[in-house]
Amino acid sequence: MKIEIIAIGDELTSGRILNTTSSFAARNLFEAGYEIYAMNTIGDTPSLIGEALKRALSRTDAILVTGGLGTTDDDMTNEAVSKALNRPTMPNLEILSNIRAHLDEITNEPVSQLEKLAWLPSGAEALNPGSRMAGYQLIHEDKPIFFLPGIPSQMRQLLVEQVLPKLATWGQDHRLATYQRVFRIFNLPETEVNRRIATLDLNTDVHIGYYPVFPEVHLSLIVRDKKNNNAKRLFKSSCKAINTVLGDSIYGHDRDSMERIVGKLLRENELTIALAESCTGGLICGKITNSPGSSSYLLGGVVAYSNSLKTDYLDVPATLLESHGAVSREVAEAMAVGVRLRTGSDIGLAVTGIAGPGGGTDEKPVGTIYIAIATSEENWVTKFHFEGDRAQIREITAQSGLDLIRKYLLQKVE
Amino acid sequence: MKIEIIAIGDELTSGRILNTTSSFAARNLFEAGYEIYAMNTIGDTPSLIGEALKRALSRTDAILVTGGLGTTDDDMTNEAVSKALNRPTMPNLEILSNIRAHLDEITNEPVSQLEKLAWLPSGAEALNPGSRMAGYQLIHEDKPIFFLPGIPSQMRQLLVEQVLPKLATWGQDHRLATYQRVFRIFNLPETEVNRRIATLDLNTDVHIGYYPVFPEVHLSLIVRDKKNNNAKRLFKSSCKAINTVLGDSIYGHDRDSMERIVGKLLRENELTIALAESCTGGLICGKITNSPGSSSYLLGGVVAYSNSLKTDYLDVPATLLESHGAVSREVAEAMAVGVRLRTGSDIGLAVTGIAGPGGGTDEKPVGTIYIAIATSEENWVTKFHFEGDRAQIREITAQSGLDLIRKYLLQKVE
The missing domain is CATH 3.30.70.2860 (Alpha-Beta Plaits)
Known part of the structure; x- marks a missing residue:
């Protein structure tokens, strides 16, 4: 069963907003066994919308359309569908009464503008009439066409809860x-x-x-x-x-991330970690704490940009900073040891380096990074030289730090 | 002048990789005054590639194609173009000699596979023949077609440095x-x-x-x-x-970000900041340090997940934590004051709250957040209740913290 995805919005064709909804739809449809024939992105122009819809009808078995269903004046999908498929718009009474019932909660938008949401091409079956952004299904020339709002959270929910189950009843024989x-x-x-x-x-x-x-x-x-x-x-x-x-x-x-894998290994081994970050500036900590439940293995972290913080919070001896510089093997190790002892964690992870664009020298060019791991048994420091811009160097440094922890934990298990 | 963008890759139509290159191209072309007629995404299937190319030739003035130019077996763009436009592939001698000259640097990929990069449809003019991923231009039926690699960094560079200047010589009369x-x-x-x-x-x-x-x-x-x-x-x-x-x-x-605006205001006011984060877990620090030069206004930060860190690193009295709990107005203020005094910064920003999904109570449900600002003159604490999943609550909390700093700095200037 071949499916075509059409995303509508000037914000997409002007490149201002990244189209994440089509990608989400493609992944879910693909994983459900459908073939994605093509993905189209077009602006809020009724003639283009109509043309894309008719072309898709001529070559695929089902169509998913997202965007242009809202209340603002630039939302034109329903108007375009109505014209292209010769289906005059009619009010969906359930959506209409739902809007009217909640008028006082819904802000001070004019009623006429809100009610635009209820006027759908004739034959449209609302997918979630209890909500304002209902989305709808239209069977045209014996093919299902689904229209979903372009707002990612709404679109995702309707796709998963409404479109996939409805589609499954159509194409069973054609799915691989x-x-x-x-x-x-x-x-x-x-x-x-x-x-x-x-x-x-x-x-x-x-x-x-x-x-x-x-x-x-x-x-x-x-x-x-x-x-x-x-x-x-x-x-x-x-x-x-x-x-x-x-x-x-x-x-x-699949959808694993390095930080989630590291979190899983820490939890399985009942170990805690604490972080001392310099050039990554909280990036590693922010990644780890993205996972729910990370407080069970992450005790905390220090972003020590200034040398005085390295001394005060991480007990890095001032003499070490003077003799070797903040970006050095010795300071990286002292940071990892310091954060481990101060927080009482099992593992200390420390990063110091030069992410650029400024701050590089001949001896320590931009991209020079030291990553240290401290444990009760042993400490390791690894030197890296990464290429790229500031964001890339920070990202690959964060990932490398997490990967070192991952490999340490894997060896521990063996 | 109407332009169509075609992105090629199974990784895109299966939704595994988000298509960022088309969006980048659309933004740059739109800003240069062109009209984006449509954006298509199709898989690595020669027949589909040919079909999309011929359709675009029939309705637009110029075409940009990205993806499918690499060395691996799933890269089929050149083969498809050759067939659809009836232009047999020929070796580009400059690319070929460049590949051969650098063979020993280029890893242990087989020579035959690498040389695939040099075989282009006849008439192709390489955009950057000194590189392996050259990209090329083809004039077909008097219309320029640009083929760029799908790897974002390479695609972006070629688009900006090669495609935009070349296009500008074509469509001057048609641009608005x-x-x-x-x-x-x-x-x-x-x-x-x-x-x-x-x-x-x-x-x-x-x-x-x-x-x-x-x-x-x-x-x-x-x-x-x-x-x-x-x-x-x-x-x-x-x-x-x-x-x-x-x-x-x-x-x-335009492309401003909240953290960059806050950084600019801090620099203009010659003020420094330090952060004490609990539920945002380093997110705010990570955002601020993304900007080059942030070390001139950010002294550092503490991610204090555990109560003992709040006491040791932020001097939050243990009695305060016991009597009010870690998520409270009093503790938020003490964290902001503590990080300011310990680091010697002009401003202390502190966040404590419950990002979920666990940890909520009737009294302090998930989404309860306190944000505190401490300065030499005064301290403020603001209570928020945010809705959403963990990632959303963390994101809006980080943004709100930065926005409070922004508004404080704006008032200071007045």
């Missing part, structure tokens, strides 16, 4: 059994990943893709087959082969 | 004078922004768009005219009118 996995790889260049995979004699029905997603490389494995058992068997054997050649350079799968 | 500004608004709902703008009697040639970009609202103003003077005059008067009704809810314009 699909197995896919993304292997998330860090610290191994794309060409080396490619070379190692090429040594495997993978079945030609196995589809492999390589995608550098800074600072990682993602390898996608997709196996599709009409017969579920065939697809499943081939998928399993391919996963095993890939794991063999890439080893612990694969830090996770 | 374009003035646009995005007003970045925080702490004012979209409907209220819309209501206030509606009170202005803006010229009908002025195009206004509203876009909620969590946690902000962006209002875009676009004025286009064949006559530069007309467009410029109308743009200026519209900006003035918008500023009048929205006031200091507009924190910045």
Whole structure:
């Protein structure tokens, strides 16, 4: 079953807003076994909307349209659909009464403007009439067309709760059994990943893709087959082969993130961590605390930009800072030890370096980074030299720090 | 001059990778005065690539294609172009010799695979033949078609340095004078922004768009005219009118970010800041330190997840933590005062709250946040209740903290 995705909005075609909704839709539809024929993005222009809709009707089995359903004057999807498909707009009484019932909660927008939300092309079946941004389904020429709001949170909810279940009743015979996995790889260049995979004699029905997603490389494995058992068997054997050649350079799968994997390992080992960050400026701490429940393994952190904070908060001896400089192996180690002892954590992770664009010298150019790990048994300091702009150097430094912790914890388990 | 953008890659149509290159291209082309007719995203399938290319040739004046130019087996753009436009691939000798000259630096990829990069459809003019990912231009049916690699950094560089200058020589007569500004608004709902703008009697040639970009609202103003003077005059008067009704809810314009604006104000006022973060876990510090030169106004920060860190690093009295709890007005203030005094900064900013999903109580539900500012003259604590998931609550909390600093600094100047 072939599906086309159409995203509508001048904010998208002028490049001001990144189109995340189409990508979310594509991922969910793809994983449900549909084929994404094309994704289109067009402006809030009725003639273009109509043209895109008619073209999609001529070549695909179902259509998903997002955007242009709101109350402001630049929202024109319903008008365009009405004209292109010759379906005059009619008020949806349930949406209308819902809007009227909640008028006093809904701010001081004029009623006429709000009620625009209820006027849908004839034949439209509202997906969630209890809400203001209902979205709707239209069956046209025996093909389902879904219209969803462009606001990511609303669109995502309607797609998952309404569109996917409704679509499933349409295309059962056309769907392929699909197995896919993304292997998330860090610290191994794309060409080396490619070379190692090429040594495997993978079945030609196995589809492999390589995608550098800074600072990682993602390898996608997709196996599709009409017969579920065939697809499943081939998928399993391919996963095993890939794991063999890439080893612990694969830090996770699918939607894993490095910080979530590290958090999981810390929790499993019942260990706590504390951070002393200089050039990453809180980035590592911010990543770790994104995960719910991180307070069980993260005690806290210090962003020590100034030398006096390194001394006061991390007990780095002033003499060490003078003799070696803040960006040095010795200071990195002292920071990690200091934050570990002061917070009472099992592990201390410290980062010091030069993220640029200024601050580099011949001896310590921009990109020079020291990462230190302190534990009760031993301390390690690793020196890196990273390339890129400030944001890239900070990002790859944060990821490298987390990866060092990951590898330390993996070895501990063995 | 109408331009169509075609992005190629299975990683895009399966939704695994967000398409950022098309958006970047659209923004730059739009700002240069071109009209983006449509943006297409299709998979690595030669027949689809050919179809999209031929359709675009039939309806637009220029085409930009990204992706599918690499060395791996799933890169099929050149093959598809060659077939669709009937232009057999030929080796570009400059690229070929460049690859051969650098073989030993380029890893252990097989030579034949690397040389794939040099085989381009006949008539192709390489944009940057000294590099491996050259990109190329093809003039077909008197229309320029640009092919760029899909890797964002390479694509961006070639677009800005090669495509825009080349395009400018083509479509001079068709370009409209374009003035646009995005007003970045925080702490004012979209409907209220819309209501206030509606009170202005803006010229009908002025195009206004509203876009909620969590946690902000962006209002875009676009004025286009064949006559530069007309467009410029109308743009200026519209900006003035918008500023009048929205006031200091507009924190910045275009690609400003809240943290960059706060950094600029701190630098102009020669003031320093230090942070004590609990539920935001380093997010605010990480945002501030993203800006180059932030070390001149940020002394550092403490992520104090545990109570013992609040006592040790921020001098929050243990009795205060016991009597009021870590999430309280009193503790927020003590954290801000503590980090200010300990670091010697002019301003202390502290955040404590419950980001969820766990940890909420009837009295202090998830979303309860206290933000405190301490200065040499006075301290303020503001209580918020935010809705959303953990990531949203953290994000809006970080933004609110920065916005409070912004407003404090703006008043100081007056």
